[in-house]
Amino acid sequence: MKRSIKKNLYSLICAMFITSAAQAADNIFIPEMGTAGARGMTVQTERLYGEYFMRKARGAGIISYDPVMTEFINSVGQKLVLNANNVYFPFEFFLSADPSLNASAFLGGKVQVNAGLFHYTDNEDEFASVLAHEISHITQRHIARFIEEQSDRGAISIASIIASIALAIINPTVGAAAFSTSAGLMAQTGINFTRDNEYEADRIGISVLDKAGYNPMAMSTLFKKLFSMQGNINSAYALLIDHPLSEIRVAEAYNRAKNLPKRKNSTDPNFMFAKARVDVRYMNLKLNEFKERLQNTEKVNKYYKNYALALIYYGEKNYSKAKEYLENLSSMTSNDFIVDLYTDIDLESGNTSSAISRLRPLYSKKPYDSAITINLANAYLKSREGKQAQQVLEKFLQKYPNDSFASEMLTESFLQQKNKCQALITNAQTMALKSDYTRAFNSLNDAMHTCKGSYSQIARAQYSKISSQKDFDEKLEKRH
Incomplete structure (x- = not known):
């Protein structure tokens, strides 16, 4: 993802x-x-x-x-x-x-x-x-x-x-x-x-x-x-x-x-996966030429080559060809990079149940792994299972409260459950993480005027907390 x-x-x-x-x-x-x-x-x-x-x-x-x-x-x-x-x-x-x-x-x-x-x-x-x-x-x-x-x-x-x-x-x-x-x-x-x-x-x-x-x-x-x-x-x-x-x-x-003990370089394939991902998605390369070079050479790391080609074919929406190259990495089926791309292919192909089935056992072992957690939450949202996405994201955000991406997804999970009040409060938190105080206060004002009971109290508490954060930012910027 x-x-x-x-x-x-x-x-x-x-x-x-x-x-x-x-x-x-x-x-x-x-x-x-x-x-x-x-x-x-x-x-x-x-x-x-x-x-x-x-x-x-x-x-x-x-x-x-x-x-x-x-x-x-x-x-x-x-x-x-x-x-x-x-x-x-x-x-x-x-x-x-x-x-x-x-x-x-x-x-x-x-x-x-x-x-x-x-x-x-x-x-x-x-x-x-x-x-x-x-x-x-x-x-x-x-x-x-x-x-x-x-x-x-x-x-x-x-x-x-x-x-x-x-x-x-x-x-x-x-x-x-x-x-x-x-x-x-x-x-x-x-x-x-x-x-x-x-x-x-x-x-x-x-x-x-x-x-x-x-x-x-x-x-x-x-x-x-x-x-x-x-x-x-x-x-x-x-x-x-x-x-x-x-x-x-x-x-x-x-x-x-x-003067330090000699040591060989790491051979962990994750770096090669990361390098391939960057080259395909961030370096603005001419992918057709890049693909041809990769296919016509054996003098390249196998993890880099197969993952890069799988990413290129995924980008071309040739999912069957992308899977062919992923299958060359069959021993790495639990690897974050491989799982991530398989999940993307499943979701683009409408196979959300397959993605969820693959991710659940991995999530049970690594509930705070951002790649696994975000992919699973996204798969739940794609399948309109907002409650399940909420549970996964709330646990993750307890450890990583400043992850604005996860917070944004949590807002979507509440909207799927038609819980407008909690969605407004969570959206305010997301906006505050981005220093977008106008939108944060708009969400909280909406919550305070339309929500009752504990939601209204939570919104007021959040308003006070975010106001203090905004004051800190403004004092810093006024000195400038």
């Missing part, structure tokens, strides 16, 4: 993995900065800023709601987080449909992964090295310290920087202008600070990568690949053109990794 809201994307700031300002530095001593570096911004405040950012990101449509990709990205990310130090808040990894080579960290454990990152990495270890680097930027509180540094210099307030980032998401042109002051200041006066951050994130990231069981040499391998790309005049490599990797940084990554 895939739902992607595609809009113009503004490249997020904050410790880009590839956006290194590490010019050829001769002083490579990296201080242990840790959590003590952020003075005025408490962990709780940083977390609140992170949630604010996510509301703006959801509302602006930069998040691609692709449950199977979200599940994979978070499985890798959380594995790394478990092996990191100084983790003071939950991490959240999300996919952007942007095909460019990038990933970026933000306050409060929020990490954006561009779809293009899968296209340009060759294995899960290289991909994980990017996430390990971004995680390290957050655990070392590099972003919080940078924002405080600018505030200390009197250039721009903390609130202004945060609000500028959000504004950049909503309106890239205006946001870019609004942020130019702090971004320019960083470029002019923060080069050494940023360089140190990059080296520290490399060093700690390699350690996290190793502790999580990945090949610690993967970051060095990726660096060498990126280093060879420098000078390539291609918009996909814009960050490399603007912020080249230094030879010293590449060498440092290699020297750190070579």
